[in-house]
Amino acid sequence: MVYTDLNPPSRTLLGPGPTMAHPRVLRSMATPLLGYIDPEFHKIMDEVQELLRFVFQTSNNLTLPISGTGSAGMEASLCNFIEPGDHVVVGVNGFFGGRIAEIASRYGAEVSCIEKSWGQVFSPNEIESALSKKPTKMLALVHAETSTGALQPMDGIGEIAHRHDALLLLDTVTSLSGVPLKIDEWNVDIAYSASQKCLSCPPGMAPITISDRAVEIIRQRKSKVANWYLDLSLIEKYWSDSRQYHHTVPINLIYALREGLRMVQEEGLEARHSRHRSMAELLWSGLESLGFELHVTKEHRLPMLTTPVLYSKIDDAAIRNKLLDDYNIEIAGGFGPLAGKVWRIGLMGHSSRRENVVLLLAALGDLID
């Protein structure tokens, strides 16, 4: 069998992730490999940690990228804190809240889900009343629900969690660097993200940040973390001065992450947020001109993930297939309760550019008439 050269088509990635990686990010991956014990690599690790603290807006010492995708960050954020019997409250208003609940229960947590229909968000009162019912170790929320397009407001949520002596865990996979995210100011104890959404790196790294208060919970565990690979007390020994081997980290993905983060810093967080916002507004008004309503109210709508409601004239799969085959554009369908009802259009990181919005709207205009 002879295999041809790898030659994937050049797609415009406007789905829920992965997003388009900037050429600078891809180029960084082709620079020479270093060993994981090389002092030159250790310098790069330190820089990645500093840049992550900047992007997360935190001074948390325990801030590093987990080897694995966003779901590995999610699992690390749960398995390091949960001991069997702990009560965990999870906000479920989309797919990823459901995944948090599933993972928490696998580590023996007693999980209480507070539910909302897909596309809605939780109010501080709803959260307060869920935490008032019984002692809670952790409250887990999804900041940017990529399955619905809704942004969870965080005002006051950290204070509520701490008043009830609960850790606040926030999924920031899609929000990191796309909308304002202030880990320290918001009193978030544990947050994880992923390299392939608004950071526009290839998938494979999951940045995570842990407050001192949450680190204390790890130190006081009675049982060993039930997941060896994601045990932060082992991983942090490699990411701190002792550089103790745990696993061989994905060197080139860490190069890519460094470059992606450096580009966030060059652009500036506020400028990056307003770019995401203005490109989203361009998309929203174009979609409305094409006859779409948007599933999430403007107040709670994510700039980086838009869910237009499909109307009767729209053949969901046929149009998405044509976008891919004839225009090289990827968008995604809805899933769960939103399957067949909405599309999911992502404008994240390097994908969030005027030329992409204009191309997508023009293509949709051609396909819908």
Ligand SMILES: *Cc1c(COP(=O)(O)O)cnc(C)c1O
């Ligand atoms: C993509 C995503 C995840 C999962 O990340 P993977 O990289 O696919 O493992 C988790 N939470 C949210 C909100 C996401 O958008």
